[in-house]
Amino acid sequence: MTATAESPAVGEVKAMTVTLRILRSKPEGTDEHKPGEQYWQEFQVEAHATDRVLDALHKIKWEQDGSLAFRRSCAHGVCGSDAMRINARNRLACKTLLKDLNPAKPIIVEPIKGLPVEKDLIVDMEPFFASYREIMPFLMTTGNAPARERLQSSEQRDRFDDTTKCILCAACTTSCPVFWTDGQYFGPQAIVGAHRFIFDSRDEGQWDRLEILNDKAGVWKCRTAFNCTEACPRGIEVTKAISEVKHALTTGEF
């Protein structure tokens, strides 16, 4: 990204009107819509180019329609609450600036796909976390722990650094076309979660996890569509991680 001459945080940024087209649904229904039925609704808000999509959603919720439901917390891309489909791509609303979206056209906001929609932009995350739990995402060791820390070289740590960045936002899994088709696939996040331990020199449970991922719902379902890598807001090379797990399975090398 190139630097702007005047800092947008303080400079005079012109306000503009942007339109958001939001795919909504109400579990209890409304006068016009059946319970759970999805429908589009447009909102217009005054915003600045440097505002995030999250700011625009907040403006709608706070000034126009308090019933708009979405999750959010940290507002700067580290908690993973607000993954949603914005202009047909999975992103974090708090990390997407309006100026990067062409605010001249309506901004399309939908819930992430492949998980059951609960209300507006909120989906049921339980199946996603269940897959994560499935791959045993915790350090497994044998024998007695040493008195001090387990030693690990910087190179060994670098081996899995990328996948430790995951914030469990589900942007990857819910962008994967294979996940959409059948829902039995663990999805890329679970593989990222497993990768973080499989390639940790301190861990001894790698074969247990590989066995799980070798199964029907595991890595072999991945068709290298790369949507996950493109969606990941933390810049994790998800497909690479998946490829490394496949490689470990086929060659036995780490």
Add this chain to the structure above:
Amino acid sequence: MTHHEYDVVIVGAGGAGMRAALESSQRARTAVLTKLYPTRSHTGAAQGGMAAALANVEDDNAEWHVFDTIKGGDYLVDQDAAEILCNEAIDAVLDLEKMGLPFNRTPEGKVDQRRFGGHTRNHGEAAVRRACYSADRTGHMILQTLYQQCIKQEVEFFNEYYVLDLILDSDPQAAAEGEDVSVAGVVALELSTGEIHTFSAKSVVFATGGAGKVFKTTSNAHTLTGDGMGIALNAGLPLEDMEFFQFHPTGLAGLGILLSEAARGEGGILRNSEGERFMERYAPTIKDLAPRDMVARAMANEVREGRGAGPHKDYVLLDLTHLEPAHIDEKLPDITEFARTYLGVEPYTEPVPVYPTAHYAMGGIPTTVQGEVLRNNLDTVKGLYAAGECACVSVHGANRLGTNSLLDINVFGRRAGIAAAEHAVATAEAAAFPDDAAARVEGIVTRLLGTVGGSGTERVAEVRKVLQETMDRNVQVFRDASSLEEATRVIAELKERYQDVAIHDRGKRFNTDLLEAIELGFLLEIAEVVVAGALARQESRGGHYREDFPTRDDEKFMHHTMAYATGDGVRLDTKPVIVTRYQPMERKY
């Protein structure tokens, strides 16, 4: 309404809550209630590191750490607690490492350490490398690691359950000194259904985190609305030292998003519009690595005296341009990314606009070093515990040192978890759970939902905005009697208006509109306590700086503030500071 029975109920699944859960769930039937999925907790936003005198890279010991903590806290620290904090720090870090936390490593493969503000060698001689870290996402790694261990131990989580009330078996303010008051349980609202759940428990641990959203410019998450503190206050319990709020020097200007002190620990320099390294004037020895309160004031002062940068001269600059890009990428990847994403500034080549941002509540629910909650200066509530940012042990005194909070949540989270479980195991019967326990919450919900469709005239967002702007204007880095009185007046007015807020969402399920309204209630209560404490404390100490009383006054104010909510306003009391080895001295760096 559904009723649940557990031995231990933990409220909050941030660092403190999950550390407690790991201990408690090994010993007793434990439930963890959290309004966010555990991994969404704001511990995950912590960047810089976790202090422990491991001495992995240079000479260090826990005693120096104790001294720094006390001095950093401007001598308002309870020294017995600080000793526990620093002595148990080493095991706390090693425990995390054994759980799998991927710390950065030294060439020998040990946990690496970096410099951080206020942490010094041999009582202030020079900055020391004490902060154990994992790039600039230490909190993220802690949160993930603890969650992973909770999965391993099959800890029972109730995700997206908002705890809204605490049930005690008698009124803690009416009870005489020495009389027993016990916890009975909590009342929660399940977000996905809108249903009310009651949980009876022998022990309850509060670990609900901070309250940064009383301010407008803050590094805190939208969800850090001080619920735990507000609930305790409503239940008749005191809050301690709430006037001490930390303003972190380096928030992204205008946004408040934090750039860790690690940026300065790794060599970053603060400059004013003239390019001057102004911290040399304020803290000649450790300069940019002085404690946060001093740096934040220095920055605000530069701006006030016209040496601010930018078109409005309203921020200063954090200069990283002299650092190697590779070094930045290795040690500070995330925060430089924030500067690029949100300000469009390239930290390799340009200095980053920064300004102080509301960051950390030093105060909170008063506890003993076992995490037991105090209902006055002496008596604890049986079975009730608190840990983490919502609690006040007090190890941070008037100003927390960077990296001491991640330490706090691990040390005192663990202690509270053990104590809560042991209490539960030793207690045969939970205190009787009253039939009308949920009445208060039902009342609030019914009242707020009753406004759906028109009877209320105020918007939640509008009231909250006025509150936050008022707090930023009047109760920030610099305060004085008139600004605080102004804040008092506005808050009283807003509390009136709050009675009239309207909810727009008519649904039961995922009614986040309703919850924002309830959270606003907590924010208003907390703001009131913060301002009341600040008004009464006519001195300057740590994070609390009164322009009309610019010096520390140990004679009159060397004590903790204890604030109680009464029918009409806040009642203030004091509590002595525990001093073991270090007598107050002037704080110079």
Add this chain to the structure above:
Amino acid sequence: MTASSAPFTPGPKIKEPRIRSGRLRPGAEQWSWRFMRISGPLLVVLILTHLFINLLTGDGVNQIDFAFVAGKWASPLWQVWDILMLVLAMLHGGNGMRLLINDYAHHATLRKVLHSALGVAVIGIIVLGALVIFTFDPCPLDADPSLLPSFCEDVR
């Protein structure tokens, strides 16, 4: 309603790794994945050459008739070539179709039916193709000689 309060058994629920060392046996899905990657490049060679010869050399499509085919299969090279191509393509394509069925046929019985149909088709086609290639007679006696390849005259 009261949620259950089953008796609590203290003690950590520690999970130790079960599979201590060594490699896993590649499961069916892994073999399938490997096979797709081995057969793919082979098919590139086999099919592209096939297409080149049939469609681009000589008269292109127009040259294809009984005589052309018979002429090719007179050579064992093309016999082996075509049978290899057939088997690999059917296995590769069949396995690919199996993956698709797994993805889209959610109902267990539907999936079974489709899998069986696919199996029958693949095996049937391979057997048929093999029979055709190996029992092929380039100069059937009762056929119109003008349709046959030129070398049949020598045979007569």
Add this chain to the structure above:
Amino acid sequence: MWMWVVHRVTGVAIFFFLLVHVLDTALVRVSPEAYNEVIGSYKTPIYGLIEAGLVAAILLHAFNGLRIIAVDHSTWALRHQRQLVWGVWGLFGVLMVPFLIRHLGHVFGGA
């Protein structure tokens, strides 16, 4: 993503074509007349176009298959997969154009 769709669709298309193709080729066992009759119908312009489509499908599927294999085996390819997608289309174009010229020449030009 789009290449994944292309790969799927072309794979299925080729599969079904292959079924038919083997069946018709099997007619050589029935009699030369029968075979030539069916093959004769392949020589109509419509079928010529279908055949061109088939070749296109095979080429795309083949090159993209090679891209997938490359991505699986090399980090370089993995990081440059987008460029490789362009490479697949490029190669496809380079081969398809001369083929079309010649093939459609055969189909429409007669002989």
